[in-house]
Amino acid sequence: MRIGELATHSGLSREALRFYERIGLLRARRLPNGYRDYPPQSLALLRLVRQAQGLGFSLAEVRQALQEGGSAEDVGAWLQAKLGETEARLADLQGLRQQLLELTQNPCPLTCSN
Incomplete structure (x- = not known):
């Protein structure tokens, strides 16, 4: 499929696809x-x-995960790592x-002296 068709079906701009x-x-x-x-699986x-x-996930993380394969174990580890990061951010x-x-x-917490 050509870029215009992929852009239409994906909802992304041609610039984003490029x-x-x-x-x-x-x-x-x-x-x-x-x-x-673009091959048909590009939309998925x-x-x-x-x-x-x-x-x-950042685009760099997605790219790295796709380049490393994508077995169920890999995806599970990837998701588990992001879950750990998310939980740490939530705690913070x-x-x-x-x-x-x-x-x-305090009625004036930053400017008044007690």
Whole structure:
């Protein structure tokens, strides 16, 4: 499928698709006229990339995971690592929340001296 068709079906811009190709997430063969021709599985790949981004994975992480294979064990380890990072961030945010709550108990928490 050509780039315009893939853009339409994926909801991504042509520029985004070219960017994904430049960074190695997406591959296309060139037709004799120079047009890009994407294989049918490109749409499923793009859905996977968008889902992974929605889960907090960077494009670099997605690219690395795709290059390393993709066995069930690999995907499980990848998801487990992201879960650990997420839990650590949540703990940090809960600590920040507690500090903010404590500061709001003081009528002028940052400017008044007690």
